[in-house]
Amino acid sequence: MKLSLDGNWCATVTEEPLSLVPRFEGRTVRVVPYTDVTERERFFLNTFGSQECLWDMPDVLRFTPAGRHLVGAEFRVPEESASAEDCARVPLRPPVRPGGLRADEARDFRQEMTSVHCRAPGDVVLTCLRDLDVLDGPLDARIGIAQDLALLVQHGSVVGWSLSDPARYLTASYADPDPNPPTAAVRRLFTECLDLITQPLILDVEDGEPAALERLRAADQALRGQQEDRHRADALRTFISQLVEDHIDLPANGTDSSTAATD
Known part of the structure; x- marks a missing residue:
């Protein structure tokens, strides 16, 4: 062909x-x-x-x-x-x-x-x-x-x-993936991370919607606390790392912490 x-x-x-x-x-x-x-x-x-x-x-x-x-x-x-x-x-x-x-x-x-x-x-x-x-x-x-x-x-x-x-096949840069199959928890977190980095949910995260920010926080915390399938969990954090860096320090209501402190 x-x-x-x-x-x-x-x-x-x-x-x-x-x-x-x-x-x-x-x-x-x-x-x-x-x-x-x-x-x-x-x-x-x-x-x-x-x-x-x-x-x-x-x-x-x-x-x-x-x-x-x-x-x-x-x-x-x-x-x-x-x-x-x-x-x-x-x-x-x-x-x-x-x-x-x-x-x-x-x-x-x-x-x-x-x-x-x-x-x-x-x-x-x-x-x-x-x-x-x-x-x-x-x-x-x-x-x-x-x-x-x-x-x-x-x-x-x-x-x-x-x-x-x-x-x-989730892995960090230059490393082969774990030959063992992913755990059920990592599979669920994989789906959640894909949701977070694609529309429409990513638009809600970028707009500071409280429910979307809470899902981002929960996913980040779950990945940090994942004990099994650690290699893939660490790789998954790269999917949402920029979102976490940009938005995870915001309070749940989506307002800027410095502004909230002066109100």
């Missing part, structure tokens, strides 16, 4: 998916071989494809000059979340076909990141799409480029990606 990516750049599907385990780090899903900053720099120097550049943040797909095979990828989860009605329209077929990619030519390109994410009930699958128009028709294929990570293909073009059981 021939796939088209952004900029009239093409690749052919192979029979060899990546053997690497995905890492869900913050708002980014990475399936890469490097384990520190130095190795990351070397990785980009020795490969070609789509990559970040200064303030430009496309999705990353990297290929080896020799053989032109896919050796790593990074996908950012977009901030916009689809409605429950649209999420229910995400196609579940065709089934995932494991496979890698081989670039048709050795040159750089730019792969625009997706614009909206869809959550399955219980957050068992996270699907990120180019746009919601993708849901108006069936998919041609779902190419599993790594364990539980698939590219979504429509009309011969890559129109998104999906990660099954995303809570399993």
Whole structure:
């Protein structure tokens, strides 16, 4: 199968998916071989494809000059979340076909990141799409480029990606996820954190709504006190860390503490 990516750049599907385990780090899903900053720099120097550049943040797909095979990828989860009605329209077929990619030519390109994410009930699958128009028709294929990570293909073009059981792959930067399955508590907190960083709840947090701020406080406290599955709990705190820093010191009524003290 021939796939088209952004900029009239093409690749052919192979029979060899990546053997690497995905890492869900913050708002980014990475399936890469490097384990520190130095190795990351070397990785980009020795490969070609789509990559970040200064303030430009496309999705990353990297290929080896020799053989032109896919050796790593990074996908950012977009901030916009689809409605429950649209999420229910995400196609579940065709089934995932494991496979890698081989670039048709050795040159750089730019792969625009997706614009909206869809959550399955219980957050068992996270699907990120180019746009919601993708849901108006069936998919041609779902190419599993790594364990539980698939590219979504429509009309011969890559129109998104999906990660099954995303809570399993929560981890800190450069670390492989815990091989044990996540606890039920961490799964619940994963859903709560996703709620907190997406609309409409994030708008209530930013507006200082008391109920939303209380949910933020409760999630932060629960993650701090989580004894089991500590590695994933620490990783989850990065999802809400900026919100906590910006809003957690506000009193429950959402007013500024310094102002309240002078009233």
